[in-house]
Amino acid sequence: MRWLIELSGEHPTLPSAEAAACFEALKARATDVEVDGALMTFAAEAKPELVAERLALSHFVNEEIATGAFEDILAASEKLDLAGARFMVRAPARGGSVRKSVEEKIGKALAGTGKVDLGQPEVTFRVHEGKKWHLSRVLCKVNRTEFERRRPANRPFKKPVMLHPRLARALVNLSRVSYGGRLLDPFCGTGGILLEASLVGAEIVGSDIDGEMIAGSRKTLSHFNRTGRLIMADVGRLPSLVEKVDAIATDPPYGRSSSTKSESIESLYPRAFQAFGQLLKPGAHLAICLPEERHTTMAGPDLKLEETYPVRVHGSLTRHFTVFSRSR
Ligand SMILES: C[S@@+](CC[C@H](N)C(=O)[O-])C[C@H]1O[C@@H](n2cnc3c(N)ncnc32)[C@H](O)[C@@H]1O
Structure with a gap:
């Protein structure tokens, strides 16, 4: 699986070092690691709950679904089959604000197979813009x-x-x-x-x-x-x-x-x-x-x-x- 960890950003390098070490501690070495601002993506096999329970300097533990230009993650959203699942899209921006237009576009693409539910979603998608755009699905939230x-x-x-x-x-x-x-x-x-x-x-x-x-x-x-x-x-x-x-x-x-x-x-x-x-x-x-x-x-x-x-x-x-x- 390809992971996307949302790092806390409280230090420029320690949070990604902690995440990589945490996977090693779980005997699941991370490969093909990329860090894009406060996002770290890589391939590894591990149980998400165990990762989230250990981490201190991260916010979310996600599965990466697509990365590239905005059109790439939009196309990937259209291709996903949510089989009727209730979902929500969040596109956090700097300073705690959200990008409503991004949420609406990706939400519309996903609504072909799923149902928007901002109250009790079964799946939460997150969209980030760094050097590239990233679409991910939340697996666990770190309890800070x-x-x-x-x-x-x-x-x-x-x-x-x-x-x-x-x-x-x-x-x-x-x-x-x-x-x-x-x-x-x-x-x-x-x-x-x-x-x-x-x-x-x-x-x-x-x-x-x-x-x-x-x-x-x-x-x-x-x-x-x-x-x-x-x-x-x-x-x-x-x-x-x-x-x-x-x-x-x-x-x-x-x-x-x-x-x-x-x-x-x-x-x-x-x-x-x-x-x-x-x-x-x-x-x-x-x-x-x-x-x-x-x-x-x-x-x-x-x-x-x-x-x-x-x-x-x-x-x-x-x-x-x-x-x-x-x-x-
Ligand atoms: C910086 S403090 C540790 C703080 C600790 N991380 C904490 O959160 O409370 C360093 C400790 O080393 C102990 N210490 C000093 N010299 C020592 C020695 N030669 N052998 C063992 N412990 C020593 C001191 O008594 C002190 O409690």
Whole structure:
């Protein structure tokens, strides 16, 4: 099937990277990938509900029906056989407005075999204009409100270092952890990454050098009815405490407000990368937020840099969402 994912557009490259990684996590590699503004199209085989349940940085998961000039998608609409199904057409434009004339033209073409129903449609078609025109059918809508329910303000244990759940979920997806796979967050802090990993069905292991953070992570998980293994330990001790893992997703201290227990980043990060190399199974991924791009060079030879995306937090902090793979 050919998919069309409507990306959130909240970052120029991270949403499409998250979507591609999500398909890999579902063992469904996307091929023939094209990105047209906030639309990503590709061929892959996967269950749409599973895709929509995992994604954070997208709005809709659709099947692409036609692409090309407007006349091409109009002709494709005329050829579709809706077998009497009730349908609706939406043509969203920039700034939240809709293009009524486009909706009417495509709607008229589809009405040959279907029935317009704006109240309770069985099928919703979406039309987008990017570099090309795209006609797609909605398979699932991503529930973005769910992430707001878990935002820092709604949690029992809060610290200024927390990642927003949408970004924590994107990091989990970048780690490619599969349902039932074991994910480690070795700098778990308040437990937000562990929570998102648990919600995609991963078996979670969290650790932190600070006992208050371990207690806080436990509170976070139990508040959302999740459980996991939590260990109070320095990152360097983990290879002797934890069995090998399928993925690591983590947001280490940046040496600013979040504590490193007085250790410099220049000492902590190489030690952490060395432990990650020992902890990851061959071929597994590490998804990590780094404060500077130069930190990507601190990883040892057994960790291959795959991708990195700078996400600006405020004037003096940019998180580089970075993915490494463990050599086989
Ligand atoms: C940026 S915070 C993690 C924030 C987390 N993502 C969240 O949403 O709450 C980094 C964490 O690393 C922990 N830490 C610092 N040095 C450590 C070390 N050597 N080993 C393990 N954890 C350490 C700190 O206690 C802190 O909780």
